[in-house]
Amino acid sequence: xxxxxxxxxxxxxxxxxSDAEIAELADDVLQRGILQPLVVHPADTQGRHLLxxxxxxLRAALRAGLSRVPVVVRDAPANAYDQVAENQKRHGxxxxxxxxxxxxxxxxxxxxxxxxxRLSMNLxxxxxxxxxxxxxxxxxxTLKTGRCTSPRxxxxxxxxxxxxxxxxxxxxxGEAAITRAAVAELKADSAAHEAKSKAARQADALARAHAAxxxxxxxxxxxxxxxxxxxxxxxxxALRIRVEDITRNWLWGSDRQTPSTDAR
Numbered sequence: 001x002x003x004x005x006x007x008x009x010x011x012x013x014x015x016x017x018s019d020a021e022i023a024e025l026a027d028d029v030l031q032r033g034i035l036q037p038l039v040v041h042p043a044d045t046q047g048r049h050l051l052x053x054x055x056x057x058l059r060a061a062l063r064a065g066l067s068r069v070p071v072v073v074r075d076a077p078a079n080a081y082d083q084v085a086e087n088q089k090r091h092g093x094x095x096x097x098x099x100x101x102x103x104x105x106x107x108x109x110x111x112x113x114x115x116x117x118r119l120s121m122n123l124x125x126x127x128x129x130x131x132x133x134x135x136x137x138x139x140x141x142t143l144k145t146g147r148c149t150s151p152r153x154x155x156x157x158x159x160x161x162x163x164x165x166x167x168x169x170x171x172x173x174g175e176a177a178i179t180r181a182a183v184a185e186l187k188a189d190s191a192a193h194e195a196k197s198k199a200a201r202q203a204d205a206l207a208r209a210h211a212a213x214x215x216x217x218x219x220x221x222x223x224x225x226x227x228x229x230x231x232x233x234x235x236x237x238a239l240r241i242r243v244e245d246i247t248r249n250w251l252w253g254s255d256r257q258t259p260s261t262d263a264r
Contacts, residue, residue: 001071003062005048006040008055009078013101014087016094017056025060034061037070041077052078053086080105081118095151096143099132106130128155136161138172148178156183209243 038054051058052074061069084101087093093101105115116126128151135143135158142148148157160183161168167186176182216236 001040001049001068003058003067003069006038006051006058006069006071007043007048008051008058009083011080011104012051012055013080013084013097014055014093015097015100017059022056022059022063025056026063029057029060029064029066034066034069037072039072039074039078041074049073050077053083084119095129095132095149099129099151102126102129103133125151128152131155131158134158136165136168138169142172142178147172150180153178153180153183156180156187160187206243206247210247213240213243 034057036054036057038057039052040049041052042048043050049071058069080101084093084098087097102115102119106112112123112126112130115121116123119126132143132151132154135154139148139154139157139161143154148154157168157171157178164186171178171182171186213236216239
């Protein structure tokens with residue numbers, strides 16, 4: 001069939017093609033021709049056909065300068081999931097292409113569970129792929145350059161970027177491999193830093209709570225006159241006991257709770 005009458009399917013999940021692979025296939029086409037027919041279906045009554053399977057072969061044939069290619073004509077349009085399966089069997093879709101496909105199915109009203117079932121994936125993998133379309137710029141560039149293409153690793157890095165952007169940026173800018181082990185180490189370092197910061201914030205809050213109680217007692221002393229003055233209000237005594245209990249529990253590690261905002 002005339003190659004000029006065949007149009008690529010714009011809904012084809014594969015959108016990224018390696019120029020080197022197309023060139024290599026074009027050289028093979030020049031020597032051997034198209035060994036496996038393209039699959040198409042009629043697009044109109046004027047003889048145009050829409051491609052089902054074989055976008056890479058079509059592009060290689062065009063580069064090789066072929067005017068005609070062998071085809072198999074089907075009556076109905078291609079099934080989107082069949083196109084994904086065909087691509088995955090041959091060379092595999094890029095993570096971004098698969099992510100775009102999943103988003104398209106979600107936009108069409110399908111649930112993550114349905115998509116996972118039809119792609120033979122688990123729900124977590126589907127979610128990881130979807131997150132690739134919302135990566136921070138630094139991680140998006142890491143994906144595009146191929147430095148890290150693991151959806152799971154990039155998903156974890158994206159979550160970590162929300163709490164430790166500088167550490168994530170340092171990993172991205174460095175020369176070390178971006179692996180799950182590297183991300184796990186980064187997460188552990190971030191957690192340790194956060195725990196240390198939290199302990200410092202707790203200690204500072206407790207110190208301010210004690211100081212507030214002291215100031216309140218001195219204020220009451222001025223109201224009641226110089227010592228010996230009347231016993232402090234029961235509410236103040238209860239507050240002092242509460243702050244001391246929180247401090248004791250925090251120091252002993254038996255109750256690591258953040259001090260109440262009432263102790264101001």
